Amino acid sequence: MARNENGYLVRVLVYPRAEVLDPQGRAIEDALGRIGFDGVERVRAGKSFEVSLRALSRAEASEAIDRMCRQLLANPIVEDCSVEWLSE
């Protein structure tokens, strides 16, 4: 924390792109139906990452999160990242 940094807590949600099949979501839909949950219409299955990071500004943190999505957290060919700020 030598530089004048702030702490940020960000949630990154990673789901299959809309035009891509979501086999895990379909499997859960089917399984819920089989065990008696009649009201379920659709399930989308994805990943959630809560990232605590330090950065000089929210803009710098946002830029880092976007790069993390592209480089590690998601496969941009078949997945979409969305970002939610849980602090600041």
Place this chain on the structure above:
Amino acid sequence: MARNENGYLVRVLVYPRAEVLDPQGRAIEDALGRIGFDGVERVRAGKSFEVSLRALSRAEASEAIDRMCRQLLANPIVEDCSVEWLSE
């Protein structure tokens, strides 16, 4: 939709319980450090499910979601479910 049902959209987040190790989160933290993300302090890795369901009331939908968590979406021994309402 014979009964007087409403549609609900719910997000269920499933994370390792606080007292349980989160090896995927640790692996991502380490990997982010190795590829140059110095500001990352902590990563928690979990699952996110977006469930569209029909129910007579929000209370009925909420009760169904709680049962889905216990019966299918999470392993209650090592994971915690949290619920966010994306509609209604």
